[in-house]
């Protein structure tokens with residue numbers, strides 16, 4: 001792939017609260033024939049993963065998305081590992097009726113209880129990022145099930161443990177890492193009731209639509225802590241799915257103190273399709289050469305695939 005004519009705009013943006021162990025989000029915007037795409041693989045990712053992120057950025061920048069079948073999608077609010085009272089306040093302020101709560105730390109259960117107390121009708125999801133042992137997951141989910149969970153996302157990490165857990169608890173399970181990292185598209189339905197699909201890690205909107213078909217489960221389109229340019233790609237996938245997806249995990253724009261473009265934030269719990277968002281940020285001091293090298297290496301992998 002020829003990167004010659006493309007412009008690169010690296011960014012390093014502060015987050016409002018620590019998320020996924022990060023206090024800032026780094027990445028690089030890439031220009032194309034129609035607009036811009038976002039390349040934001042995390043620092044420790046392998047070049048094969050980078051290649052999929054690059055494919056997603058190029059697809060967006062060159063305007064290669066399919067036509068949408070809807071213009072708006074429901075999203076969940078995201079509640080990070082904050083104090084229970086803060087969690088309830090964030091959930092209520094979001095305007096969303098589906099709330100995803102990070103658990104796994106000692107305050108996790110109290111956080112879920114506080115949100116449930118504040119919002120008796122809301123659909124609640126928890127995400128453990130594969131952090132529990134099978135035995136602990138059984139114990140925790142038995143307790144959490146009294147709050148009426150829509151699903152628990154990857155309480156355990158491995159495919160085998162997810163299959164075993166599913167037989168032991170009543171709470172529906174969602175697969176994220178099994179799809180994003182392990183790429184178990186063809187048998188994930190044995191291990192989960194819901195598929196969490198992230199557009200950039202899967203290689204773009206069209207790839208995501210194919211994976212959705214392959215996994216054969218209800219789908220939640222979710223963000224990879226994208227800035228609002230990357231979020232637009234995720235919204236596009238959710239708008240193109242033939243079946244309306246469950247509330248999407250795309251309320252993450254609110255986690256950014258600064259953004260790459262006009263922040264894409266839920267209005268009344270929904271996000272709408274954005275055609276070609278334009279970058280709108282000042283110099284962030286991010287290292288252009290680092291991103292050039294990474295993008296070039298990813299482009300070489302893409303060219304071979």
Ligand SMILES: [Mg+2]
Nearest residue numbers: 127129153176
């Ligand atoms: Mg997850």
